[in-house]
Amino acid sequence: MTTPLLSVKGLSTAFGSATVVDRVSFDLAAGEVLGIVGESGSGKSVTALSIMRLIAHPGRISTGSVHFEGEDLLAKPESEMRKIRGARISMIFQEPMTSLNPVFTIGDQIMETLRQHQGMDRAAAKRRAVELLKLVEIPSAERRVDEYPHQLSGGMRQRVMISIALACSPKLLIADEPTTALDVTIQAQILDLLRGLQKELGMAVILITHDLGVVAEFVQRVIVMYAGRVAETGPVGGLFRTPQHPYAEGLLKSVPQLDHVVDRLPAIEGTIPSPHDFPPGCRFHPRCSYAKAPCAAIVPKLIELMPEHRAACIRHTGYEDRQ
């Protein structure tokens, strides 16, 4: 395998004494689409922000390394990071309604990124802004470029956010729940757009979501996170067909299916624990239907069960068949 575009090794991020992301590792090849799935509070967003080095005080990255195109991002001075953010790695966020500055036109905001990273003059940046708006399929882009965010709908604003993220043709786009705040029909449009752009531009995408439907449609590989740790990771087909971690299994069971009519969808009992009192051992064991005594004592390791498909459950290492 060639050097991956992004290589995250043993990344931990802590807020005070609470370790919100605990030794997360993964690789991402150029042009690959990776999904990170998990409930709210499972550490997905913090993982993404850690890669961007955007963890605000009092949070800090305590251990691990992040290599992007062979460069160690965690060792870079802040001024170097600024040149990478928005240019080589871009990010889009969950809330398109509030992610644009209300006092500037959308054109201004696209141009800001262009002028900063590519040193374009106003006229060139404006032309490029219109092109970008066309790229994200905003109708009558020439007129829209001079409008203010409040004149645009949520879906339109998310398209603008995407156009800002793509302005400098990044190698990696991190999309943090890009469709969560949108209507279902708009969600589909935005996902189609992202998928199309990903193919067209050949960039790698990390898609963070709690929506397994989004994952199934879009990504090639999935990481399921629970309470700051990677529970399971694998190619999307394999993971969906044969989930190995009880949490991934529970998540998949809780999705309604068109061909199975059920009264009540099975849910995973309980809620995700607070980072201040994660349970010992496997962090999922209090909610796990397979849990046995050792689960509270042993932190399970990620074990490769099938090619590229790993899960962190003691059933695969400890008291059951696989050793």
Place this chain on the structure above:
Amino acid sequence: MTDTPMNEARFQLFLDRIRRSSLPKRLFTHRLFLTGFILFLGVLTMAVLASYLAPHAPNQNNFRYRLGEPNATHWLGTDNFGRDVLSRVIYGSQVSLRIGFMVVIMNAVFGTLIGASAGYFRKLDNPIMRVMDGLMAFPAILLAIALAATLGPSEFNAVLALTVAYTPRTARIVRASVLVVREMDYVQAALASGAGHTRILFRHVLVNSMAPLIVQLTFIFAVAVLAEAVLSFIGVGPPPPTPTWGNIISEGRNYIREAPWISLYPGIAIAITVLGLNLLGDGLRDVLDPRMKVETR
């Protein structure tokens, strides 16, 4: 923040409706703002056109008509030197407004710098704001009097004293709104697209924290006009015979029984100016900060 999605949606609708009408239109259909604007405009006109409006020179003595009652030549009477009260009040507005403007500008500059640094850079927050708290522990007017008395009576020193006395309040307001705005998603988005702190602070944070500052500055203006009168009255403002409203009232104080008009009319001028500015500020606040209006309805 409104808490339920329903409220949030309704609030967005309300915001959109408000934003569709232009800012001047919203301002001038607001009755309080309009009243305040007219009053303040009157005072401003008086100050700008003083040399045309004043029937006499402000310091022209007329010893044949001292402490004279209001009549056809001296509409508001004369003082103990026979100076025309109307002319002195009109010229006095120049000094009052000039000091007011200067204090507002200095407050805006220093209040924004101090407040923005404290609100945006967390490490500076505590040291800066504790100093501001220390300054605020003194009643502002006492601090201003003490400073003006130490520096000596002059217009510039009055401005300086009032700036020091009122900047902590402005800084606190700027800090508060910077603290809110710095957590906005668009600030995070700007960080993620590689913007530096200076750009974020000036382009994204400060621009969006201006509304409370503008409102505060109109109140600072009113307070400065009033405080200037206080400083002049006790003799630490611009020295006589400069016609300031405080000076006129102060000089008329000894003749309050025989010639009450000397102190009465500058007093009324101060009242009208302060009332006008306060109404203006209230109106601005209602229009610039629709969130507050929603909550009070």
